[in-house]
Amino acid sequence: ELKVEQNPLFLSMQEGKNYTIYCNYSTTSDRLYWYRQDPGKSLESLFVLLSNGAVKQEGRLMASLDTKARLSTLHITAAVHDLSATYFCAPGAGSYQLTFGKGTKLSVIP
Amino acid sequence: EAGVAQSPRYKIIEKRQSVAFWCNPISGHATLYWYQQILGQGPKLLIQFQNNGVVDDSQLPKDRFSAERLKGVDSTLKIQPAKLEDSAVYLCASSLDYNQPQHFGDGTRLSIL
Numbered sequence: 001e002l003k004v005e006q007n008p009l010f011l012s013m014q015e016g017k018n019y020t021i022y023c024n025y026s027t028t029s030d031r032l033y034w035y036r037q038d039p040g041k042s043l044e045s046l047f048v049l050l051s052n053g054a055v056k057q058e059g060r061l062m063a064s065l066d067t068k069a070r071l072s073t074l075h076i077t078a079a080v081h082d083l084s085a086t087y088f089c090a091p092g093a094g095s096y097q098l099t100f101g102k103g104t105k106l107s108v109i110p
Numbered sequence: 111e112a113g114v115a116q117s118p119r120y121k122i123i124e125k126r127q128s129v130a131f132w133c134n135p136i137s138g139h140a141t142l143y144w145y146q147q148i149l150g151q152g153p154k155l156l157i158q159f160q161n162n163g164v165v166d167d168s169q170l171p172k173d174r175f176s177a178e179r180l181k182g183v184d185s186t187l188k189i190q191p192a193k194l195e196d197s198a199v200y201l202c203a204s205s206l207d208y209n210q211p212q213h214f215g216d217g218t219r220l221s222i223l
Contacts, residue, residue, distance in 0.1 A: 033212075
């Protein structure tokens with residue numbers, strides 16, 4: 001059974017600062033997704049990472065994947081308030097199903 | 111492109127009652143998923159359909175939950191009878207195929223009294 005651990009679960013950071021969210025998973029996975037969820041809203045796909053060493057960037061967010069270490073990171077550069085949300089990583093295994101982490105609730109403070 | 115449609119948005123029932131949720135996936139999407147998201151947790155897959163066949167329902171509590179996808183398009187998820195621990199948001203997602211990104215609906219927030 002694939003287990004997913006995200007760290008930290010809660011993150012409060014000041015605008016303009018950088019920080020990294022970590023996603024560890026327990027078994028081999030052939031792809032990993034990052035999703036964003038705003039309060040009361042559904043999940044929005046941010047990135048899909050399909051190979052070892054994959055790196056994707058969109059605005060102030062950059063995601064990377066190390067399949068050997070079973071680790072993905074989501075790096076936030078110069079945070080702004082609009083990035084406040086909950087971020088989920090979801091590695092895939094088996095019948096292309098996704099297993100979601102518990103999420104990292106990010107609050108960006110002016 | 112229209113997104114995944116779900117209804118109702120909110121539902122409040124008493125324990126032991128029954129409830130049904132409806133999902134209309136993005137047109138042409140072969141794969142449909144139902145997830146349960148309990149407050150403060152990530153979504154947990156309940157059932158996955160490929161067209162109108164079930165791919166995986168290993169985490170579906172079959173004594174009380176049922177789901178169907180007739181004609182490989184719309185799907186319904188039913189709970190009968192509901193328990194307090196079923197209080198959650200029920201998310202429907204669809205993808206073009208089983209190895210493509212999943213697109214989520216807004217969910218149905220279920221409260222059990």
